[in-house]
Amino acid sequence: MKRRDYGQYCGLARALDLVGERWALLIVRDLTIRPRRYTDLQSGLPGIPTNVLSTRLKELEQAGVVERRVAPAPQRGVVYALTPVGQELEPVLLALGRWGSSQLGDPRPGDVISPDAAVLNMRANFQPAEAAGVTGSWEIHVGDLVAYAVLTDGKFESGTGPAPSTPDLVMTARLGADDVPSYRAFVKAAKAGKVDLVGPRELLDTFLRVFTAPKAA
Amino acid sequence: MKRRDYGQYCGLARALDLVGERWALLIVRDLTIRPRRYTDLQSGLPGIPTNVLSTRLKELEQAGVVERRVAPAPQRGVVYALTPVGQELEPVLLALGRWGSSQLGDPRPGDVISPDAAVLNMRANFQPAEAAGVTGSWEIHVGDLVAYAVLTDGKFESGTGPAPSTPDLVMTARLGADDVPSYRAFVKAAKAGKVDLVGPRELLDTFLRVFTAPKAA
């Protein structure tokens, strides 16, 4: 397998050699949420040709970013997961995601929104300073989209789907007719008070403080 | 000009739509150092085909990342520069560069090292906390490579070539026979004391504290 590379002794160039090809970072994005099967990745990445997914996974494995695991007895099958090296790409994803978000206008017709993208966006908005010492758990509902966040004395964990254990606060956004369900839309609704809550109200303010960027002055 | 896009309402996907194509981020890297002419970019990006450079510049201009300026009277010609939006890509470049550096082994034969890459690497190693309140200026020589760093009460500026005004300390690395001149090689030499200094010796320690990452424990 020949790899075309930039031929520069430079961290950026090397990074692009390893994860700069089409679809690669989106695959990594999905895997940062949790290990996935081949078909999970396919459905999370609408439009990816199956042979490209297959090729990228092999390249990322070769690059030491992704690990291919064959699950043993219980639920047999193949699972792809990030290696520790791959997990260290998270700051990169967050930096790119933040920049891209700032360039992201309204959703264009045909735009898909993926639950994984929403969780990435929540992580990109996380404010460690505000989180110091905070403990709590939240579940977010916006359209079909469900995600959760858990803070344990400032330590942050998040994912798609319902919270692993009963959350302190369940928040459901009331969306306008043509609002697209995204993390942004959720935050917008929450700030406008357009959320149904199950749990103590103060935790909503905590959530907004810890999980949204303060407005620029 | 039709643009192929990922069709996801996601900051990361949008970022990749805008600057994810081959060579794009390397062009941005060179422009973060200073505005460039077309031919400067060509020589800083060995191997880039001229039509690809031309296409990328147009796409980046369309994306609002790069600005094409026609210099007026004095030295007539076209200059490409980053827009404010483009400048905000710097955290992305640093994050990618840091990750890539950690995956960067020894230089492979044929690897080119560009002065711009060295400056990016220096910036990626900058420790704002250590820099607080510090003032000083340094000029680095390693092989043919010359770069500078200026700290003004913690505010950081850097670039390729000699320092804009007389530096407080000029440091010249004494390289081994087959060491490739890079920022890394410079730091390695400096830590081993293999540098010739013109200026006060204490400033070398300051430099190493502010411009290199502390070792992991």
Added chain:
DNA sequence: CTGCATCCACTTTGATACTG
């Protein structure tokens, strides 16, 4: 000389079909 445009061989991608 700078700042590209054009041409062509080759590679990669996207779309679809098919298999263990």
Added chain:
DNA sequence: CAGTATCAAAGTGGATGCAG
């Protein structure tokens, strides 16, 4: 479920041409 096979279309890399 987890891919491989096939093929047209698009993109890349390299060389060259050319106007201002």
